[in-house]
Amino acid sequence: MTRTVQLAAIISLSTLVLASCGGGTPDPAQTTSAPTSTSKQSLAPPINNPISADAFKDRPCDLLTPAQRASVGATFPPKADDSVLGPACVWDAKNVSEDTRVSATLYTKPEAIKWERFFEERERNPFFEPAGELAGTPAVHTNDEKRVDRGGCTTHLGLRKDLMMDVSVNLPSRSPDYKTPCVVSDRMATLIIQNIKAGG
Numbered sequence: 001m002t003r004t005v006q007l008a009a010i011i012s013l014s015t016l017v018l019a020s021c022g023g024g025t026p027d028p029a030q031t032t033s034a035p036t037s038t039s040k041q042s043l044a045p046p047i048n049n050p051i052s053a054d055a056f057k058d059r060p061c062d063l064l065t066p067a068q069r070a071s072v073g074a075t076f077p078p079k080a081d082d083s084v085l086g087p088a089c090v091w092d093a094k095n096v097s098e099d100t101r102v103s104a105t106l107y108t109k110p111e112a113i114k115w116e117r118f119f120e121e122r123e124r125n126p127f128f129e130p131a132g133e134l135a136g137t138p139a140v141h142t143n144d145e146k147r148v149d150r151g152g153c154t155t156h157l158g159l160r161k162d163l164m165m166d167v168s169v170n171l172p173s174r175s176p177d178y179k180t181p182c183v184v185s186d187r188m189a190t191l192i193i194q195n196i197k198a199g200g
Contacts, residue, residue: 044119045130045138050160053106053196061089063104063192072169072184073099085112093172100171102188107164115158131155134186135193141182153181155189159196167192 056063061078069075074091081088086108093099107113113121118140122128127143140156141148151171158164167189171178 042116042119043122044116044158047115047138047158047161049136051137051193051196053108053159053163053165055199056196057087057106057108060087060104060106061091063089063195064091064102064188065195068188068191068195069102072102072188074102075099085109093170097172098174100169100175100184103168104188104192105166107166113164115161115164118156118164129182131182131186134190135197137193139186139189141185148182149179151175151178151181153185155182155185157189157193165192 059080061080064074066075069078069091073093073095075094076092079090079092081090083105086106088103088105091102093101115138125142126146127141127148129141129148131139131141133139134155134157138158142154142156143152145152151173152169154166154168156164156166167185169181169185169188171181171184175184177184
C-alpha cells in the first residue's frame with residue numbers, strides 16, 4: 001500500500017469515528033427549545049355574564065326607579081349629567097342629615113377606563129376591595145379615603161370588558177349603615193343591574 005493510499009484510509013476512518021460520536025449536523029427536532037408563554041395573566045375577575053346598558057345611555061336617571069331610590073331617602077329630583085366618563089345621574093337626599101345621596105355613572109366614553117386596566121391601576125385608589133359578584137356581575141369597592149367607615153363608598157361594576165359603571169353613596173352620620181356604606185352601595189348597584197337586565 002502506498003503512502004497516499006494509507007493517508008486516505010486514515011482520513012476516511014477518522015470521519016466515520018467522528019460521525020458515530022455525534023459530530024455530525026444536529027437534529028433540529030432535538031435542539032428546538034419549547035415555546036415560552038408570553039400571555040399576561042389577568043388581575044381582574046372574569047365577566048361571565050356580560051350585559052349591555054345601551055338602553056340607558058340617554059336616560060341614566062332611569063337606572064333606579066322612584067321607589068328604589070326612595071328606599072334610602074334619595075327623593076330629591078334626579079339630575080342627569082354628561083360626565084368625563086359617560087352619562088351619569090345624581091339622586092340627592094331630601095334631607096342631607098337623615099337621607100342618602102346616590103349617584104351612578106356609565107363609563108361609555110372612549111377614554112374611560114376599562115375593567116382590566118382598572119385592576120392594573122388599583123394602587124391609584126386609597127381603598128380597593130374586590131366584592132365578589134352582585135346579581136352575577138363582578139364588583140369592587142373603592143373610596144377616596146383608606147377606610148370606608150365614614151358614610152362613603154363606591155361600588156364599581158364590570159358590565160363587559162369594555163364597559164364599567166360605578167354606583168356611589170354618601171350616608172349621613174345618623175344612618176345605621178354609616179360605618180358600613182358599601183352595604184348600601186351594593187344594594188343600589190344590585191337594583192341597577194336588575195333594571196339594566198330588564199331593559200328599563
